[in-house]
């Protein structure tokens with residue numbers, strides 16, 4: 051497995067050309083993983099989900115910074131499974147390690163032990179590309195005029211191609227395809243001090259992003275002016291902690307302080323915390339898919355608990371689309387909360403009609419149709435004794451391509467369900483995301499090309515209903531006076547909160563790529 055350990059003056063390292071991944075030649079290194087949320091590498095889809103891109107974690111002022119980062123990243127593993135990394139700072143000297151794979155695979159006692167220092171930033175990454183690239187694993191570490199700079203991010207810059215071209219015309223040479231490197235160049239070229247240079251760089255960016263930046267004496271956290279991607283701040287004793295989700299705080303025993311606000315930049319140094327802005331808050335537009343599917347149910351975003359909001363989505367779905375049935379079941383794990391809500395609202399019993407096998411682990415497969423079918427069955431089973439002879443309401447959080455929905459409906463029918471009514475706890479997913487979520491080409495989004503009735507037929511359901519946009523906003527229950535109650539709903543309504551030059555923007559990539 052290619053990986054790297056570096057200390058001191060930092061430069062990006064690359065796996066030697068042609069180096070094998072996990073013992074396989076690069077062309078053979080196709081895998082899907084054992085986690086429900088982020089399946090596969092985008093080429094051989096088994097589960098039909100839009101994909102989260104990344105998770106970030108940071109510590110400032112704790113002697114066990116790297117160990118805390120390890121546990122924090124482990125809690126954020128669902129946000130990206132392809133690669134991960136931690137960079138620590140020991141009296142201004144950076145130590146970092148990055149590798150391909152899960153946090154528990156990439157780090158061991160020895161590697162963590164080498165990451166000394168009282169501050170650290172870490173990252174888990176989901177790949178949007180067909181191949182696994184260590185070069186794109188984060189944190190990325192650069193040298194600039196005042197020393198070393200480590201950067202990790204979650205999200206996507208809509209105008210990255212424009213800025214990259216401009217910088218190249220001015221002589222910049224890029225070593226990666228990463229948006230993050232573009233930020234580093236913007237910072238490095240500025241004659242101003244670091245904080246002002248970072249502010250100037252962020253002011254040029256359009257997109258959805260949460261950043262952590264570490265220098266020899268500072269840690270900086272920032273969110274885009276619309277707040278697409280979540281980022282929270284907490285305390286552990288005297289230390290400050292940052293994470294993509296609050297579930298990471300629970301893991302390390304940190305106390306939640308607050309969400310980083312859109313357009314805000316938080317600076318930590320020897321003088322403590324400075325709370326500043328690099329841009330006024332624009333229309334707040336937190337990614338609705340974080341609430342629907344991506345974030346862990348035990349996390350809170352803007353103090354709204356994900357499990358509770360998903361339950362409300364299920365209740366709302368029941369109000370909008372009651373159907374007489376014998377049992378309600380949810381596609382595990384992310385749809386269980388909504389299924390419980392649907393069952394509570396209708397009085398139809400919630401049952402475990404579908405079971406996820408948690409122990410499939412990382413499995414190498416060939417992308418043949420037969421093995422894809424087996425792959426689904428390895429991961430998900432219908433419980434025959436529960437569904438046999440029953441009219442089943444099957445709750446799922448989204449339909450992207452429609453391929454998995456068909457397999458699961460058929461799985462329930464094969465197990466003896468007499469009717470399968472599908473209820474989706476989000477509106478039809480019709481448009482690509484430009485803010486850091488990996489979505490297929492629009493022509494592959496089933497709701498973009500088919501009516502609801504055509505989708506129903508395509509997935510072999512007896513009935514099909516998608517939660518309304520208003521129902522979704524009501525269920526999440528965000529800011530009443532804000533447009534869309536503070537949510538981004540662009541993948542449902544094509545109303546993008548930022549300027550998007552569609553011909554230039556990368557709809558299926560993210561800053562992590």
Ligand code: SF4
Nearest residue numbers: 337338483538540541
């Ligand atoms: S377009 Fe959809 S997936 Fe992308 S940020 Fe908006 S709600 Fe989230």
